[in-house]
Amino acid sequence: MAKKMLEVRQLTTKYITRQREDVYSVDHVSLDIEEGKSLGIAGESGCGKSTLALSLMGYYFPPLHYTSGDIIIDGKNISGLDPDVVRKTVLGSEIAYIPQAAMNALNPTRKIGRFIEDVIRAHELPMDKKQIREMAEQRFALLGLPVDVLDKYSVELSGGMRQRVVIAVSTILNPKVLIADEPSSALDVSSQKMVIKMMKDMMAQGLVKSMIFITHELPLLYNVTDDIMVMYAGQIVERGSAKEMVFDPIHPYSRGLMNSILVPEEGTRDVKLTAIPGTPPNLKHPPSGCRFAERCRYATAACRFNPAAIIDFDIGRQYRCNMSVEKLREVYESEERNS
């Protein structure tokens, strides 16, 4: 069995609003990723995907607060560490994070090479300028990025190149886990492809040992990651391999998501999109029963009172529903027959 790179046990984090209300946007999340594997996280806006990404770094700043649970990176528990320690010993070297608008994060008054120096300095590594430069040049060449980019300012680069530079800079210390939050959503399709190719190459070369990829674009997840996890209202509702999740989703919510896939392939035009009605619950006052019951077509009266637990039902597959897998499959089959 491959080594576990990231193991998260019952992680709970909350936002404290100005009205002093607690909003648990990551609620008892457990997940693990093995070496060389990638995990995709899908879900609607506001379901807690980005908060989970922030929480996984172990570096919290208000209004986000750590509540309970463990984050274990390659056998080392980083939860509850002092923020300063996390910044120096965890961020960048153990876990790297690429936020949503990463390409706008580059300071326009500094050359790209300077950002790499910053990373090395922040980690207090014993390297001089020349060594850093050599390392940067090697890494850029390895990733297929032109080396002269190091002497350019961010404004001289295109969006796709800026995004690739950010990824290259943030992974310069070979992190064990790379968290990418919508790394390609602001790019057009050809730049997106380049970014994805670079990330896949980094995985293949072992520069990054494992990856978490967050996006709501399901065709992209299907093509990039090994596993897909669907989140709803701060909780995991289903997990499985990419193929299983796209072709055989069990949870009514994932099924709704998979039904909204649009790709330029034969047959897409004839598909009737079945959107999920309603909006996600307000997490200030989460429903006492199953969180999806309000919007679920198959919900019974009991669903509104009984919270659903997450259950392993197959190898590597989990779901969170009050109905049994067999029952759900039966319902879906009879629906398909009738349509």
Next chain:
Amino acid sequence: MKNETHNQTDTRESVTFGTDRNKDFSKEPLCLSGKDVTRIFQNGKTVTTAVDHVSFEFHKGELVSIVGESGSGKTTLSKMLLGLLEPTSGQIFYRGEPRDISTGAKKRRYWEGIQAIFQDPFSSFNVFHKIDDVLLDCINMRGMRNLSKDEKFAMMSDACSFVNLKFAELTNKYPFELSGGQMQRLMIARIFLLKPEILLADEPTSMIDACSRATILDMLLNLRNETGMTVIFITHDIGLAYYISDSIYIMEHGKFVEKGRAEEVILQPKASYTKRLISDVPKIHEPWDLSTVG
């Protein structure tokens, strides 16, 4: 005058196109067309030809997509279609006749027939106006100021239920209290009330997550099916374009490199640019070839 516009809208309402996804629109009358439309931007010595001699024919009730990557000129073209920019050369035809928007009054008359939905729903609404006022304005704009309060209320509830919103829950709220998807739906409710001849939707779903996106697309389709409106859908996502449109125009560097019925353009692309665009999109049933990155 007011009565006239009212009658006109009523005849328009009766036109329905049903749900035939393979209807041939080329026999329908022309709604908006253009010949050699060009727009050049000049800044000192740099001359940029944003839109370069494009010709197009949008028929009544057709759902047309204009697909292109960033910088292909699709936004410049949409501004010209809306009458916010004048073409440097070439001519745009409205209902088969040259479009004249030289004076303010003529412009306003043109805008009665064309409406737009933009990319960013958060900046599409006046933050000081309540949702009731937004919708009420649409009714007044259609020259139905004299209707009774109940009739106006019924129209507004109707429009909201068309986009799956509950009007009773929206009264006395401001647009910023809604989510992005809800705002964009409210925008469609506006269009439903205004019933323009043409709707220009400029990337209406790019800021919305995949799940609400399906809802918005279906609503645009329903809107077309029920009112016979011409919808011009501008997007960079070829998958969306394929699902929603009757015909597709592919734009590269200010030119149309390919145009035709959606089925033909997507399933049998001829231009190499179209082929590349399709191959760059991740798919479900076909493998995504990452080796062709250029």
